[in-house]
Every structure is written in structure tokens, then in C-alpha cells.
Amino acid sequence: MGEREINEFSRMAGGGGRGRGRGLGRGRRWAGDYSLLDIRLVEPALLIFLDHEKLHGYGLIDKLADIGLSGINPSLVYRILRDYEEFGVVQSEWDTDTTQGPPKRVYTLTEEGKATLERAISSLRDTTFRIEKILQVFEVKES
Template sequence: MHQNESAKDTTASHQDRTMNTMPKNLMVPFLLLSLQNVNLHGYKLIQELAQFGFATIDQGNVYRTLRQLEKDQLVYSEWDTTTEGPAKRIYSITKAGEDYLKTCFTTLEQYQSMINRFFSIYMDMFLPPSRKQQEGTEDK
């Protein structure tokens, strides 16, 4: 094997490992990102997901995901009894959650690069030249 092929294999192996650590549920990195600098109640996390662009949000799924993240020690929660009304859980990110968020960042960055290449190739193949020029000038 040539030295060049070895370097490619190492890079591919690293990408495979990183991509396999990405959660199946894309909501996870967004929840962890939302908790990065502030502790939040579940309903506020649902609002954050909506602001990130999640069109439909199953609230039950959000709470199940938060419970799983807590079991995985990526977040922790405690009861907030300082406000009027019933006690509410406040969620916080753990050190392990911060580390996992960094892994998600790396993986999503790789996905973004792949998606950018896909759109570039697609545009070159299927968009008429006038549309390509229009797309190029809108970015400037």
C-alpha cells in the first residue's frame, strides 16, 4: 500500500467512527446545544427546537429523549420549586454532554460538507446555465 493510500484509509476510518457516533435522533445535538449555556425547562427546550426549524415537534418524544439523555448522563435534571404552580424539571448539560456535543459538531460539519458537494454537483447537472448564474449572484 502506498503512503497516500494509507493516509486516505486513516481519514476514512476516522470519518466512519465519527459518523457512527452521531445520534439517530437529530433532535439530540439541538437539545444539547440549547443547554450549553443555560438550564431550561422542557417546554422552553421545545420552543428552542421550533426556533431551530423543527416543523413538527412531538412533545412526548422530546421528554422521552430528555429522559434517555439523562440515563446516558449527557444531561441531568432537578426540580424547580421556586416558581408558583407545580414543580418543573430544569435540565442542564453535563461534561459528558458537552463532549458529545463536540462530537456531534464534527459529524454535522462532515455532513454539511457532503451536502454542499451534493448540491454543487446537482446544480451543475440539472440547473440551466441562467439559473446557475442567478444562484451565484444571489450569494454575493
């Protein structure tokens, strides 16, 4: 995926511009107590989870809750997964071996997804560095 495609993917996934967004326009928020930063953390978290194992949508939503991102609207997760699949970041297949209920779509990370994960981890590290710097300025002021 080239730089242009990455920018397009980011825009499609809610990174700005027109198109499918995050549903936060005009002061609206989905139910739940989370910030815009929480929403932006969903994408790299999904990549990390899928790097460890195949998962279906609700399995991913459960894992998000486990790391403190509970209350995220499931439609956001499924929209990201559709966009990831469109851009070749993940692939899905139907799990017909499920013992209960209808078959579930199970997602796996592709080679392109692993490269995207590496870029996401780098971005998370940069963001963490900036947050730590901001907190240091605050702590100096407080002391």
C-alpha cells in the same frame, strides 16, 4: 462514554436496531410537517441549547420551534432527555422556584454532555459538507 455506549445511546435514541425508536415504523408519522433529517437534528439542537442555559422541556420545545423545528412531538423531546439522563449526558433537577404552576424539571448539560456535544458538532459539520457536495452536483447539472 465509550464507543459501545455511544452506539447503544444512538440506538436507544432512534438510531437503528430494536428498542425505543422514533415512532416512525410502518409508515406512521407524528403530526407535523418535518422530515427524518429534522428529527435527527433534534438531538444536537438540544445539546446546543443546554450548553447555553438550563431549560425545562417546553423551553427546549420552544427553542426547537425558533430554529424551524416546530411541530416535533413533545414525547420525542422528553424521550431523548430521559435517554440523555440515563447515559449521563444531562442531569435534571426540580425547579421549585417557579412562580406559576407545578415545579418543572430543569435540564443541564454534564461534562459528558459537553463531550457528546463536541462529537455532535463534528458530525453536523461532516453532514453539512456532504450536503454541500450534493447541492454542488445538482447545481452543475442545472447550469
